[in-house]
Amino acid sequence: MTSLLEPAQSDRSAPLAEALDEVRRSAQSLLADLGDRPRALRIRAGDVVVEMEWTEQQRAVAAAPAEPRPAEPKPAEETAKGSEIRAPIVGTFYRAAEPGAAPFVSEGDQVQRGQQVGIVEAMKLMIPVEAEADGRIVAAIAADGAPVEFGEPLFRIEPSAA
Amino acid sequence: MFRTVLIANRGEIALRVARTCRELGLRVAAVYSTEDRDSAVVRFADQAVCVGPGPARHSYLYLPAIMEAARQTGADAVHPGYGFLSEQADFAEACEAAGLTFVGPPAGVIDQLGDKSTARAAMAEAGLPLLPGTIEPVADAEAVAKVAADIGYPVIVKAVAGGGGRGMQVVNDPDDLPRQYREIRSTAQSLFGDDRVYVERYLPAARHVEVQVLCDRHGNGLHLGQRDCSVQRRRQKIIEESPAPGLPPELVEQMGSAAVRGLLAAGYVGAGTVEFLVDEQQRFYFMEVNCRIQVEHPVTEMTHGIDIVREQLRIAAGERIAATQEELSARGWAIECRINAEDPARDFMPTPGMLTELTFPGGPFVRVDTAAFAGGRISAAYDPLLAKIAVWAPDRPQAIARMRRALSELSVEGPGVSTNRDFLTTALDHPLFVAGTHDTSLVDRLTDSQPREER
Numbered sequence: 001m002t003s004l005l006e007p008a009q010s011d012r013s014a015p016l017a018e019a020l021d022e023v024r025r026s027a028q029s030l031l032a033d034l035g036d037r038p039r040a041l042r043i044r045a046g047d048v049v050v051e052m053e054w055t056e057q058q059r060a061v062a063a064a065p066a067e068p069r070p071a072e073p074k075p076a077e078e079t080a081k082g083s084e085i086r087a088p089i090v091g092t093f094y095r096a097a098e099p100g101a102a103p104f105v106s107e108g109d110q111v112q113r114g115q116q117v118g119i120v121e122a123m124k125l126m127i128p129v130e131a132e133a134d135g136r137i138v139a140a141i142a143a144d145g146a147p148v149e150f151g152e153p154l155f156r157i158e159p160s161a162a
Numbered sequence: 163m164f165r166t167v168l169i170a171n172r173g174e175i176a177l178r179v180a181r182t183c184r185e186l187g188l189r190v191a192a193v194y195s196t197e198d199r200d201s202a203v204v205r206f207a208d209q210a211v212c213v214g215p216g217p218a219r220h221s222y223l224y225l226p227a228i229m230e231a232a233r234q235t236g237a238d239a240v241h242p243g244y245g246f247l248s249e250q251a252d253f254a255e256a257c258e259a260a261g262l263t264f265v266g267p268p269a270g271v272i273d274q275l276g277d278k279s280t281a282r283a284a285m286a287e288a289g290l291p292l293l294p295g296t297i298e299p300v301a302d303a304e305a306v307a308k309v310a311a312d313i314g315y316p317v318i319v320k321a322v323a324g325g326g327g328r329g330m331q332v333v334n335d336p337d338d339l340p341r342q343y344r345e346i347r348s349t350a351q352s353l354f355g356d357d358r359v360y361v362e363r364y365l366p367a368a369r370h371v372e373v374q375v376l377c378d379r380h381g382n383g384l385h386l387g388q389r390d391c392s393v394q395r396r397r398q399k400i401i402e403e404s405p406a407p408g409l410p411p412e413l414v415e416q417m418g419s420a421a422v423r424g425l426l427a428a429g430y431v432g433a434g435t436v437e438f439l440v441d442e443q444q445r446f447y448f449m450e451v452n453c454r455i456q457v458e459h460p461v462t463e464m465t466h467g468i469d470i471v472r473e474q475l476r477i478a479a480g481e482r483i484a485a486t487q488e489e490l491s492a493r494g495w496a497i498e499c500r501i502n503a504e505d506p507a508r509d510f511m512p513t514p515g516m517l518t519e520l521t522f523p524g525g526p527f528v529r530v531d532t533a534a535f536a537g538g539r540i541s542a543a544y545d546p547l548l549a550k551i552a553v554w555a556p557d558r559p560q561a562i563a564r565m566r567r568a569l570s571e572l573s574v575e576g577p578g579v580s581t582n583r584d585f586l587t588t589a590l591d592h593p594l595f596v597a598g599t600h601d602t603s604l605v606d607r608l609t610d611s612q613p614r615e616e617r
Contacts, residue, residue: 090213090230123226123256147234149212150227151196 084141084153085131091122093129093154095144103144109137111157118154135159163479164239164263166191168232169203170253171243172222174533174550175455176203179241182471191235193228195221197541202533209235216543222246229256239263239478241471245545248454249276249325265478267431267453275428275451279322279360282448285436288427290420290448293439295362303343307336309361318364319343321350321357325450327397329353332364367601368439370394371406371446373421374462374470375434378477383426384487385418386462386470393589395510395605400582401589402458403497404465407558407598410444417446422487425451433459433474457500460529460552464496495561498552499569499590501532503540505580506609514542515579523571527554527564540579548574548581558598562590 087093095103095118105117111131118129139156142148166189169176180190180203192207197216204210211231214221221227223246232240240257242248242265251272257264266272275281282297294313299322300306310317315336321329331346333339343359351357370391377383390406391399405414421436428451435456437449459470477483504510520536532549534540540548551568555561566587574581588608594600 089224090211090227090234092230122230125226149234150214150221151212 083156083159085117085129085155085157087120087142087148087150087152087154088129089120089122089127090150091120091127091148093142093144093146093148094119094121095140105137105140105155107137107140110160111135111137120148129154131157133157133159164188164237164475166208166235166237167239167241167265167475168193168228168235168237168262169207169241169243170222170228170232171241171246171248172198172201172203172533173544174531174547175243175245175457176201177206177533178531179243179455179471180206182469182475183241185469186472186475188475191231191237193222193231195543197543200538202535202538211235216541218246218544225250225253225256228253229260232257232260232262237262239265239475241265241474242454244454244457245326249452251276263478265432265474267434268429271429271431272453275430275434275453276325277322278320278324278450279358281451282360284428285424285448285451288420288424290424290436291446293362293365293447293449296360299358299360303340306343306359306361307339310336310339313361313363316364316366317361319346319359319361321346321354321359323354323356323358324350325452327394327399330397365439365441365447367603368441369406369601370399370437370449371409371417371440372435372437372452372456373418374456374459375421375425375430375436376470376473376477376483377422377425377430377432377434378483379431379480380482381426382483383422383430384483384485384490385422386466386468386490387492388414388417389456389458389461391458392600392602393595393604394602395609399458400500400502400605401497401586401595402461403495403558403561404461405492405495406440409440413440413444413446420446420448424448432477433470457547457550458498460531460550461496461498464527464529464552464554465492465494466490467493494554494556495558496552496554497561497565498550499565499586500547500582501549501551501572501574501586502582503546503548503574503579504582506582506585507580510582512542512546513578513580514540514546515576517574517576517579519573519575521571521573522549523551523568525568525571528568529553540576562596566590 254269393401
């Protein structure tokens with residue numbers, strides 16, 4: 001992948017150093033959001049151009065059905081809106097209405113906006129977790145019976161094309 | 163002693179409680195809203211749990227979320243700080259039911275003392291002097307008019323469930339009474355969900371003097387002297403000091419023992435504050451009890467050399483108060499100024515925003531309680547308290563000089579952010595404050611909102 005230059009350390013190049021620093025931060029943030037690192041990344045600030053190159057192997061993997069894997073919880077503002085169903089309250093997350101029952105949803109299921117996909121129990125209150133948009137459950141992130149915080153991702157959902 | 167203390171609060175008080183927990187070797191569990199994700203206490207804590215979105219009613223005030231956070235963190239005690247759930251009997255009860263120690267008085271005591279009407283009855287029973295007025299809530303405007311005619315105008319109509327300077331209305335003129343009575347009842351209903359009100363004589367030129375009390379579970383109680391909180395704007399304290407200037411020693415003694423007597427009679431446990439009004443003839447009257455740590459506790463800590471949060475935790479753990487009243491002694495003088503992110507030039511409008519630069523004062527005997535840091539934000543979702551600056555000196559003139567110096571070192575920068583720093587300096591410079599003869603009308607004199615004749 002394209003290496004990023006370290007900012008120069010002289011006073012004269014301070015504006016350039018700041019700009020490079022900004023580029024580096026943007027690149028790191030962009031890469032952090034990608035599941036897989038590209039072979040090359042080019043960023044141009046004038047008229048904003050971002051180019052990424054992928055290897056053939058990466059293309060093949062990307063085309064294959066996604067292997068679901070638990071994702072690290074991220075602050076709500078860092079993920080695409082509607083791509084995750086999050087805990088509405090701090091509490092204990094349950095995937096089914098009662099022990100032994102079938103889960104509300106499984107990976108691959110199509111869900112509709114407002115459909116119940118789980119429960120968070122807080123102080124003996126059973127708070128339903130609902131899908132906020134139509135789509136397909138692509139990953140169950142939180143385990144059944146796990147303690148969850150407010151806003152923690154529970155499912156990853158691929159919204160249906162509008 | 164406890165293993166893990168959940169701090170059910172935010173901002174400077176959460177950090178201040180966390181620090182004492184750390185000194186006692188206790189694990190610190192913090193709660194935070196999405197608005198406070200990057201806050202100082204979250205970084206300081208051993209564990210932090212997100213309990214909800216920015217609006218307090220969905221996070222810091224949302225009991226199920228706080229109780230869940232306590233469960234998830236394995237806390238065995240909960241410190242409520244001040245504000246939020248700190249004086250909610252339901253919270254103390256829920257903690258008890260969950261097998262957690264609530265760092266504060268029992269739920270029943272919070273219930274009794276949180277209701278102004280039953281608090282006045284309990285304190286009258288314990289022999290504390292009350293202002294002329296009603297103990298029971300008044301039924302209608304006619305009843306208020308009758309009481310007001312008996313005790314004389316001006317009167318103050320107060321919400322039974324009020325507190326924190328909210329939910330009260332001064333009535334100067336009998337003709338205004340019906341309208342103002344209706345207004346305060348509707349305000350009380352919307353603020354506290356309880357429209358009951360009572361009436362007492364209003365003292366326009368009184369001093370607000372409070373007594374810090376500690377009571378343990380073994381029936382011991384003592385007081386840590388007085389704080390004068392007469393510098394208030396719209397009944398919000400902005401400068402507090404300990405001791406209260408110019409009170410005769412016998413009055414100080416009477417107020418201290420009355421406060422301890424009242425709280426012990428009510429079955430109080432923990433740190434509590436009894437607020438009094440002191441009139442021009444230096445007579446004192448019971449006003450209310452605060453069942454929690456107070457914002458202004460640092461001035462008492464500085465004059466007495468006692469960490470009040472440490473005492474709260476020790477008492478909650480069942481330990482006895484370590485000292486007797488006779489063993490306690492206060493030294494010197496302490497003053498606290500509340501630095502608010504607000505603009506005095508725009509009627510003290512809060513000024514939330516990003517803090518690009520922040521320099522706090524230092525030097526001898528200066529204490530800064532804050533959770534603010536450069537690069538952090540002052541959220542619009544909560545109160546605008548940015549920091550508390552407290553100073554200690556051997557006497558009051560030196561304490562005032564030290565506070566002036568400390569305020570001059572304060573530098574707060576950020577787009578759109580202002581503070582009340584210069585306003586506080588003006589108040590410190592006022593001849594009445596310098597002389598220690600000021601009362602609760604001082605800020606009105608400075609803002610000219612209610613011009614008054616110099617007495």
